[in-house]
Amino acid sequence: MSYYAAEGTVGNPAANIGIFALFVAVTMVVVIRASRNTSTAADYFTGGRGFSGPQNGIAIAGDYLSAASFLGIAGAIAVYGYDGFLYSIGFLVAWLVALLLVAEMLRNTGKFTMADVLSFRLKQGPVRTAAALSTLTVSLFYLLAQMAGAGGLVALLLDIQSRAGQSLVIAVVGILMIVYVLVGGMKGTTWVQIIKAVLLIAGAGLMTVLVFSKFGFNLSEILGAAQSKVSEATTTGVASRDVLAPGAQYGGSEMSKLNFLSLGLALVLGTAGLPHVLMRFYTVPTAKEARRSVVWAIALIGAFYLFTLVLGYGAAAIVGPDKILGAAGGQNSAAPLLAFELGGVLLLGIISAVAFATILAVVAGLTITASASFAHDIYAGVIKRGKVDEFKQVRVSRITAVVIGLLAIGLGILANGQNIAFLVALAFAVAAAANLPTILFSLFWKRFNTTGALYSMYGGLISTIVLIVFSPAVSGSSTSMLKTMDFAWFPLSNPGIVSIPLAFALGVIGTFVGGDSEDPAKAAEMEVRSLTGVGAEKAVVH
Numbered sequence: 001m002s003y004y005a006a007e008g009t010v011g012n013p014a015a016n017i018g019i020f021a022l023f024v025a026v027t028m029v030v031v032i033r034a035s036r037n038t039s040t041a042a043d044y045f046t047g048g049r050g051f052s053g054p055q056n057g058i059a060i061a062g063d064y065l066s067a068a069s070f071l072g073i074a075g076a077i078a079v080y081g082y083d084g085f086l087y088s089i090g091f092l093v094a095w096l097v098a099l100l101l102v103a104e105m106l107r108n109t110g111k112f113t114m115a116d117v118l119s120f121r122l123k124q125g126p127v128r129t130a131a132a133l134s135t136l137t138v139s140l141f142y143l144l145a146q147m148a149g150a151g152g153l154v155a156l157l158l159d160i161q162s163r164a165g166q167s168l169v170i171a172v173v174g175i176l177m178i179v180y181v182l183v184g185g186m187k188g189t190t191w192v193q194i195i196k197a198v199l200l201i202a203g204a205g206l207m208t209v210l211v212f213s214k215f216g217f218n219l220s221e222i223l224g225a226a227q228s229k230v231s232e233a234t235t236t237g238v239a240s241r242d243v244l245a246p247g248a249q250y251g252g253s254e255m256s257k258l259n260f261l262s263l264g265l266a267l268v269l270g271t272a273g274l275p276h277v278l279m280r281f282y283t284v285p286t287a288k289e290a291r292r293s294v295v296w297a298i299a300l301i302g303a304f305y306l307f308t309l310v311l312g313y314g315a316a317a318i319v320g321p322d323k324i325l326g327a328a329g330g331q332n333s334a335a336p337l338l339a340f341e342l343g344g345v346l347l348l349g350i351i352s353a354v355a356f357a358t359i360l361a362v363v364a365g366l367t368i369t370a371s372a373s374f375a376h377d378i379y380a381g382v383i384k385r386g387k388v389d390e391f392k393q394v395r396v397s398r399i400t401a402v403v404i405g406l407l408a409i410g411l412g413i414l415a416n417g418q419n420i421a422f423l424v425a426l427a428f429a430v431a432a433a434a435n436l437p438t439i440l441f442s443l444f445w446k447r448f449n450t451t452g453a454l455y456s457m458y459g460g461l462i463s464t465i466v467l468i469v470f471s472p473a474v475s476g477s478s479t480s481m482l483k484t485m486d487f488a489w490f491p492l493s494n495p496g497i498v499s500i501p502l503a504f505a506l507g508v509i510g511t512f513v514g515g516d517s518e519d520p521a522k523a524a525e526m527e528v529r530s531l532t533g534v535g536a537e538k539a540v541v542h
Contacts, residue, residue, distance in 0.1 A: 012345045013159055015349045016157040016158065016348065016349045017157075017158060018349070019349040019350060019352070020349075023199075026195075027180075027195060027361075028180075030188065031183050031184035031191070032188075034188040034190075035185065035187070051190060052284070052292075053284060053291070053293040053295075054293070054296050056293035056296075057293040057295065057296020058193075058194045058300065059194050059280060060277065060296075061201070061296075061297050061300040061301050062193030062194060062197030062200070062361055063365045064091070064297065064301055065197065066145070066424060069304065070200065070204070070355055071333075071335055071336075072087070072149070072332060073085075073305075073312065074308055074312045074315060074335040075315075075330070075332050076331060077308065077311075077315075077316070078226075078313070078319070078324055078334040079331055081226070081227075081230070081241065081312075081313070082247075083246060083247065083249035083260070085308075085309055086250075088305040088308050090263070090267025090268050094268045094271035094428075095271060095294070095298045098294065099291075099298065101272060102272045102278070102443070103291065104287045104291055105443050106278055106443075106530075107284065108529050109526060109530045114275050114278050115373065115376075117439065117442060118131050118438055121442070122442070122450040123450040124382070127450060127457075128377040128381040129378060129382055131435075132373045132378045135370060136370050136404070138430050138434070138435070139367070139370035140370070140404070141426050141427035142276070142362075142424060143363055143367070143408035143411070144408070144411045144412060144415045144427075145423035146359045147173065147359075147413070147416075148416050150359045153336065153352065154169040166413075167413045170409055170413050171409050173356075174405050174412070177360060177363040177364050177405055177408075180192060180364040181367045181368045181371065181401045181405075186368055189361070189364045189365055192364060193361050193365060196358055197300065199354045200354050200357075201303065201307075203350060203354045204304055206347075207314075207335075207342060211310050211314035211318070214314075215317075222314055223244055226243060226313040227243055227244055229316055229320045229321070230243050230321055233321045235325050238325070243313075243316065250263075259493055263425055263496065265496040265497055266429035266496030267428055270427070270428025270436075272439070273439060274431045274435075275369050275431070276370075311338060315337065315338040318338060319337045336348060336352050336355065339351035367401050368401065370401075371397040371400035371404060372397055375393050375397035426468055429464050429496040429500075430461065430464045430465070432496060432500050433460030433461065433464045433496070433502070434457050434461040434464065435460075436503075437456045437460065437500075437503045438453050438507060441453070441507050446523055449510075449514050451510040451514020452508065452511030452514060454510065455514075456507030456510060460506070463495070463498070467492075470487060471490045471492060471493055472491070473493045474487075476488035
């Protein structure tokens, strides 16, 4: 049960790719069937608002439980223990912010995209442009993480050691994603998300039961075995870690603890600003179904993140950090290696296909969100000022999907090898700074105006990106994207603790500096609609 090929691959590459090909074939059939009913812009962008709360809840879980959740978090817990579990806690707690503050009100106010809400009572052109740019930026960061996950996973499964080979695989994933979006639109993408969510949660649940059965269904035994295995590790710096207490990754210096706080802030506040998650609230027919879908999503996501705790410590106990860090995929290979130890080639093939499906489904969801935002907000709302037919809007969206897909392939090749949970945390930091303050001010502050929105969105977006570019995440350390360069002057890897409060402050400053007063009738209409849902179906570009 512990057969590893000489080059560091795991299991049987032919079996791994066969199971994955079967998944692609099945989901492609589903997407093509769903596309037969895609005739209008509403069908393409929101699935015709035809999904029930439970269906949409499962799809939200599918959208949210990305490769970072499965591969990145399991790896972070296996190597760093308690500190790695922060990702699970942050991602889950974030849903409370989304449920309590934005889900229902957003569904009531908008039509297709986040910008519908932000520009409802503000000036259309500038606010839609800012919201679309923010959406495209968050989507690209998130796509970066998924593509990096694809490269690492395939390196492990198919014994592709060369950078060029991994880059080719990333390109194949990108092309498949573009096909899903072009053919199926939101309806096809949603069904892929539902299938993937069921498979992912079931697969993680099965592995959790198998890990427990190895240790007599005793969590203490798993934790003790994990600490023992870490203590015996020969990899530099690993053996000295206490993976059952805080501080293995973010302990030590005050700066490290500040990084920990910054990461937590980005994770908790980022979800309520993620455009591809917010767009899911428009695929249900009523506000009540939007609420139901979030409750379903929280239940499924909560169960999954409890599984990651067992899978992470189980990987540390059964596989060991030496083998994980020595594998082709690095930290991201913890879950596949654990699957191989638990169930051999068959379980590894199934879990790997599920992980690959996870990447495919999430990138498809991100791509349709980004392309819909460009087509609906910039093309229809700003360039054409609302005077455009639905077919042109959908055509522009499809062209944009191809462009975004190609860009994501290029950036994914650059980010190959990075820990994907960390890369997703950067996307969360952008979403939390650029989107969340403006969403909350738009929904809850009557005096908020266009200047405040632009200050907050552009200020949050620019400050976050600048701080990321000049942080240790990009250059200046052994774990940076550009290992040979050093232009880092910002000490934190995640800028959330600086950029998020700054974006809130800029929103307030801009509102008082701008002095442009908004239409009181529009403000009143937005308040009534957001709270009651009256008139939500007639939301239009105006």
